[in-house]
Each structure stands twice: as structure tokens, then as C-alpha cells.
Amino acid sequence: MTDLRRRPHKASSSKFKRLKQDKGLYLMLLPGLIVIILFHYLPMYGAIIAFKDFNIIKGIMGSPWAGLKHFSNLLYAPEFYRVFRNTLLISIYRLVFQFPIPIILALLINEIRNVLFKRSIQTITYLPHFLSWVIVGALTIDLLSPSGGLINKVLGSIGLGPVTLMDKKYFRTVLVASQTWKEAGWSAIIYLAAISSIDTELYEAAVVDGANRWKQTLHVTLPGIRSTIVFIILLRISALMLTDVEQVLMLYNPLVYEVGDVIGTYVYRQGLGRMKYSYATAVGLFQSVVGFACLVVANRLSRKYTDTSMW
Amino acid sequence: MIIRSRGEKIFSVFNHLFLVVLAAIMLLPFLHVLAKSLSDEAAVMAGYVGLVPIGFNLRTYKYVINNYEFLRSLYVSVVVTGVGTFLHVLITSLVAYPLSRDYLVGRGPITFIFIFTMLFSGGLIPTYLVVKGLGLVDTLGALIFPGIFSVFNMIILRNYFASIPDSLEEAAKIDGCSHLGIFFRIMLPLSMPAIATVCVYTAVGYWNNYFSALIYINSRNLYPLAMYLRQVVVDTSSQLVDLNPEISNLNPQSVRNATVIASTVPIIVVYPFLQKYFISGIMLGAVKE
Incomplete structure (x- = not known):
């Protein structure tokens, strides 16, 4: 307590005092700081091997510089265009086909009055989100098995199919569909939360004006969750360069590389499979830089069109 | 009505x-x-x-639950998930608390140093080389340490800490309690809903991850359950038949099915109890600064 009375007047020394007083707080940051330096900032530094001919014995520092060789190699590699196109296309398909489903689901769940029924539907549709891609992949492989997979049996009985994981025509469809199956329920939560925060007076006013449920949905609910919808679209745009590698690695095979190989899986095979460390790092760096640019653009749009920004 | x-x-x-x-x-x-x-x-x-x-x-189940490899990978998953979740929540909340204090000098720049790791990444290969350089390849450490901090969880916890009334902290300070003491004795106990949510997210993340094992683990005796299951599903019959002569009278497809179900059961069993924490996390994360 005596300290307080002897507090110095100058602002700079009071700042210093604060630092000293809050030493404990800075110490608490330390373990986390060490973790992100080791596993995030050190790899960012290590990414300079994209500009070197990395040799595991000479290490990051000792390996000779290679300039932009790996980046020009990448621009001449037909495989690179393939994985770039696939990554982008799969993201766009997800944006177009997968994105509206949780909104519709949230609107439908919101119309249910019976609490028990509502709860059960929610519980069941959220469940797949918590399963590993290994399990969901295994279920997908089983359902699409050319010899007696359930989906192919149903399709066969109406004269369609078969849809298999070896078929280039359907591979991206399978990726988007299995992900929708896994995530649709879970993604609906954020819209349900947005719907529940809409002022109930708006609905009462709409009823007074003679609006039925459909009109209420159109003129109250949808405008009420508009900013959430925009925000989610922007989040998706910021992740255009990312594909769920755990999913693709579970489902793809060399027969469908042409349509299913994405940047993440390509980096994995080139880098860890064929030990082309520098080249794979260059591909990864390209992904990170373009991804970062998408993020910055999306965040700027988000600030402009909604009140939320990601940072 | x-x-x-x-x-x-x-x-x-x-x-x-x-x-x-x-x-x-x-x-x-x-x-x-x-x-x-x-x-x-x-x-x-x-x-x-x-x-x-x-x-x-129940023949296939009898085989699966007596299978040494299945039990061993189940054990690895329990250890990785338990230790990983504990350390993750400890380290992440230790970061979240100081960053929730608005009087912390340098709060903005320090927060950015942490958040930037979510925006930009050095990539798979440099991360692999660091993990290798630290001597973690082919140890359980490679499955635990790289995922031991998360920006997303940090934001959830930071928002929660920030919502606790300042008067509690001030009162404790007057009583001579240190920052660390305030954190462990007041803030953590008051933040149990947020801590529980983060625990659940983290545990599910560790439990389901197979990619880390795919890149960092070579010896089969360190495979977590997800990675073991991947082997069973992707490399169909080969090693099942080779390594286990007694299996030859069982159909590999049936064993695979039973393994898939047996691996799903732990999640299905705990899921109903933890469901409310999953959902509250979404709300906590959405709270604005």
C-alpha cells in the first residue's frame, strides 16, 4: 500500500512500473510463446528452404541458395496446375453446393415446436462432425463399394451408377457430398444461434401485418441472419486454398489424382514421399501466400459489408 | 396463440x-x-x-477387442488425448488470461503475434523439419506438442476471462494475491464452462487426428487408434492376414467393420454428455471483443 503513495508522476516511468508489477502476467505468456515460436515461427523461417537446395545433412543454414529455381520448376510442372485447379474447384463446389444446406437446415429446425423432437434432430445431425475422417472415410468406402455397397445397390435398382471412388466423374461429388454429410448439421448451429437472437417483437409485428410463417421467414428471419450468412461466405472465401487433407488422403487413389489431388496432398507426397523438401516447401509457400491474400481480401470485404472482422 | x-x-x-x-x-x-x-x-x-x-x-468383436494392436493403439490414443488436452488447456489459458487484461502494456502487438500463426503458415515440410530437428519424430511428443496451442481456443478463453468482473481481481490484489494466484484460485474456477468447452474441442481434435501420426510416426506400436484404423481400412487385407494367422477364418471385411464400430463407440458414448459444451463454445467464440 505504501507503494501507491510513492507512485512517480512521469508517464514513462509509470509504464515501466506497470511492466514490473505485471511481470507475472508476462511470465504466463512464456510457455505459449515458446510453443508458437517452435511450431509456427521457426517453420516460417524454415520456409526459406524454398529458395535453397535443401540438404538434410547441411541443414537449413548450410544448404546452398537456389534462387527461384523451385518456383520456376513449379510453374513448368503440369501437376502443379492440376492440384491448383483441383484445390480451387473443390473449394468453389463446396461454396456453391455445401454452403446453402446448413441455412436451410437451420430454418427447418427452427420451425419445429416440439422440443424433444428438435433436440433429437439436432443431436443426430451434429454427431458426424465429431467423428474422425478415418471413420467417415471408412463408411464412405463401404457405401460406395463396387461389390454390394449400399448406395450402389440403391442406384442400381433404379438403373443408375455405379458410383465408385475409382471413377473420375464422381470423385469431387463424393468429396463434397461426404463432407456435407459430416458437417451440415454442425454448420447449422451458428445460423440457429443467429435466428434465436432475432428480436421476437419483429415477428409479432409481422403477424399483426398479416404475415404467415413463410412471409415471416422471408422478411424477418432471412434479413435477421443476413450478416451471419455474409460472414460465413467470407470465411469460406478466405479458405479457398485449403482442402481437408485428412479427407482427401482417406478417399483418393492414383486413379483419381487428375480430379482429386489437391495442394495439401501433393505437398505431402512430393515432400515426405519423394523427399523433394525444397520443391514441396515452394508449393506450400505458394499456397500460404495466396491463402493469406484471400484472407486479407475477405477480411476487408467483411469490414465493409458486415460489422464483423476476423481480427 | x-x-x-x-x-x-x-x-x-x-x-x-x-x-x-x-x-x-x-x-x-x-x-x-x-x-x-x-x-x-x-x-x-x-x-x-x-x-x-x-x-x-459376435466373433469379429471377440477378435477385435482381444487384438493386441487394437488395444495398444487405443491406449496410445488415451495417453495422447489425456496428456495433450491437459497441456493444451493449461498453456492456452495461461496465454488467454494476460491477453484478457486491458491494462497489459503491449497487449495489442502480443495478441497479434499469437493470432498471426492462424493467418500464415510455414507449411508442412518446414514444420516436419522442425519436429524432426527437435528429435520428436517417432515419439508421442510429435503427436502432442505441435497441437498444444490454438488461437481459436485462446480467443474463446480470453473472451470468457474478460467477462469476469474486474472487482474480483482488484479485491484479490488488495489482499496481496499475485497474478498467478489470481489466475489459478479465482479465474480458472470461475471459468469452468469455457474450460470444459475447450477441453472437449481439444480432446476430440487429438482423438480424431491421424495426419500427425501419418507424417511423424514410423513404428506401429506408437500408432493412435485413428491411424491404426486407417491402416485397417486402407491397406485392406495384407497385414491383417500376415500378422494374425488366427484371423484366416474371419473375413477381413467383417473385421474392418467391427473395428470401425469399436472405434466409433468411445465417441458415441461420451457424445451425449458433452454435447452442451460443444454448442456453448460456438456462442463463446462468437462474442465480440
Whole structure:
């Protein structure tokens, strides 16, 4: 307590005092700081091997510089265009086909009055989100098995199919569909939360004006969750360069590389499979830089069109 | 109360029906695999099994739960998930608390140093080389340490800490309590809902991750359950038959089905109890600064 009375007047020394007083707080940051330096900032530094001919014995520092060789190699590699196109296309398909489903689901769940029924539907549709891609992949492989997979049996009985994981025509469809199956329920939560925060007076006013449920949905609910919808679209745009590698690695095979190989899986095979460390790092760096640019653009749009920004 | 037109009643009926069908679509793949795992091999091979087991038996399950590799990978998963979740929540909340204090000098720049790791990444290969350089390859450390901090969870916890009234902290300070003491004795106990949510997210993340094991782990005796299951599913018959002579009278597909179900059971069992924490996390994360 005596300290307080002897507090110095100058602002700079009071700042210093604060630092000293809050030493404990800075110490608490330390373990986390060490973790992100080791596993995030050190790899960012290590990414300079994209500009070197990395040799595991000479290490990051000792390996000779290679300039932009790996980046020009990448621009001449037909495989690179393939994985770039696939990554982008799969993201766009997800944006177009997968994105509206949780909104519709949230609107439908919101119309249910019976609490028990509502709860059960929610519980069941959220469940797949918590399963590993290994399990969901295994279920997908089983359902699409050319010899007696359930989906192919149903399709066969109406004269369609078969849809298999070896078929280039359907591979991206399978990726988007299995992900929708896994995530649709879970993604609906954020819209349900947005719907529940809409002022109930708006609905009462709409009823007074003679609006039925459909009109209420159109003129109250949808405008009420508009900013959430925009925000989610922007989040998706910021992740255009990312594909769920755990999913693709579970489902793809060399027969469908042409349509299913994405940047993440390509980096994995080139880098860890064929030990082309520098080249794979260059591909990864390209992904990170373009991804970062998408993020910055999306965040700027988000600030402009909604009140939320990601940072 | 609410006046319902005929159109609305018809919609309501269809809506209920539609959601029931949807729930069925979510459950059918499991029920189908479950039925197959409980059926006679011949019926499975012939493709007769739909949703009801034919020739009910538990032979494949007996094999799976007595399988040394399955039990060992289950053990690895429990250790990695337990230790990883504990350390993750400790380190992440230790970062979140100081960053929730608005008087912390340099709070903005320090927060950015942490958040930037979410925006930009050095990539898979440099991260692999660091983990290798630290001597973690082929140890459980490689499965635990790289995922031991998360920006997303940090933001959830920071928002929660920030919502706790300042007066509690001030009162404790007057009583001579240190920052660390305030954190462990006041803030953590008061933040149990947020801590529980983050624990659940983290545990699910560790439990389901197979990619880390794929890149960092070479020896099969360190495979977590997800990675073991991947082997069973992707490399179909080869090692199952080679390594386990006694299996030859069981159909590999049935063993695979039983392993899938046995690996899903732990999640299905805990899921209903933890569900409320999953959902509250979404709300906590959405709270603005």
C-alpha cells in the first residue's frame, strides 16, 4: 500500500512500473510463446528452404541458395496446375453446393415446436462432425463399394451408377457430398444461434401485418441472419486454398489424382514421399501466400459489408 | 396463440417427415456397418445384409477387442488425448488470461503475434523439419506438442476471462494475491464452462487426428487408434492376414467393420454428455471483443 503513495508522476516511468508489477502476467505468456515460436515461427523461417537446395545433412543454414529455381520448376510442372485447379474447384463446389444446406437446415429446425423432437434432430445431425475422417472415410468406402455397397445397390435398382471412388466423374461429388454429410448439421448451429437472437417483437409485428410463417421467414428471419450468412461466405472465401487433407488422403487413389489431388496432398507426397523438401516447401509457400491474400481480401470485404472482422 | 393456416399445417407435416428422413440418412451408414459387423460372413459376402444382422454372432468383436494392436493403439490414443488436452488447456489459458487484461502494456502487438500463426503458415515440410530437428519424430511428443496451442481456443478463453468482473481481481490484489494466484484460485474456477468447452474441442481434435501420426510416426506400436484404423481400412487385407494367422477364418471385411464400430463407440458414448459444451463454445467464440 505504501507503494501507491510513492507512485512517480512521469508517464514513462509509470509504464515501466506497470511492466514490473505485471511481470507475472508476462511470465504466463512464456510457455505459449515458446510453443508458437517452435511450431509456427521457426517453420516460417524454415520456409526459406524454398529458395535453397535443401540438404538434410547441411541443414537449413548450410544448404546452398537456389534462387527461384523451385518456383520456376513449379510453374513448368503440369501437376502443379492440376492440384491448383483441383484445390480451387473443390473449394468453389463446396461454396456453391455445401454452403446453402446448413441455412436451410437451420430454418427447418427452427420451425419445429416440439422440443424433444428438435433436440433429437439436432443431436443426430451434429454427431458426424465429431467423428474422425478415418471413420467417415471408412463408411464412405463401404457405401460406395463396387461389390454390394449400399448406395450402389440403391442406384442400381433404379438403373443408375455405379458410383465408385475409382471413377473420375464422381470423385469431387463424393468429396463434397461426404463432407456435407459430416458437417451440415454442425454448420447449422451458428445460423440457429443467429435466428434465436432475432428480436421476437419483429415477428409479432409481422403477424399483426398479416404475415404467415413463410412471409415471416422471408422478411424477418432471412434479413435477421443476413450478416451471419455474409460472414460465413467470407470465411469460406478466405479458405479457398485449403482442402481437408485428412479427407482427401482417406478417399483418393492414383486413379483419381487428375480430379482429386489437391495442394495439401501433393505437398505431402512430393515432400515426405519423394523427399523433394525444397520443391514441396515452394508449393506450400505458394499456397500460404495466396491463402493469406484471400484472407486479407475477405477480411476487408467483411469490414465493409458486415460489422464483423476476423481480427 | 399462433393461428395456423392449412398450408402451414401441411408444411409442418412435411417438415417433420423431411427431418426424420435426414436423421435417418445420418444414422443409416452406421446401422448398416453395425449390422454387417454382427452378421455371418457368408451373408455379408453375398450382400444380403441391410440394416438387420443375418446370422447374428459376435466373433469379429471377440477378435477385435482381444487384438493386441487394437488395444495398444487405443491406449496410445488415451495417453495422447489425456496428456495433450491437459497441456493444451493449461498453456492456452495461461496465454488467454494476460491477453484478457486491458491494462497489459503491449497487449495489442502480443495478441497479434499469437493470432498471426492462424493467418500464415510455414507449411508442412518446414514444420516436419522442425519436429524432426527437435528429435520428436517417432515419439508421442510429435503427436502432442505441435497441437498444444490454438488461437481459436485462446480467443474463446480470453473472451470468457474478460467477462469476469474486474472487482474480483482488484479485491484479490488488495489482499496481496499475485497474478498467478489470481489466475489459478479465482479465474480458472470461475471459468469452468469455457474450460470444459475447450477441453472437449481439444480432446476430440487429438482423438480424431491421424495426419500427425501419418507424417511423424514410423513404428506401429506408437500408432493412435485413428491411424491404426486407417491402416485397417486402407491397406485392406495384407497385414491383417500376415500378422494374425488366427484371423484366416474371419473375413477381413467383417473385421474392418467391427473395428470401425469399436472405434466409433468411445465417441458415441461420451457424445451425449458433452454435447452442451460443444454448442456453448460456438456462442463463446462468437462474442465480440
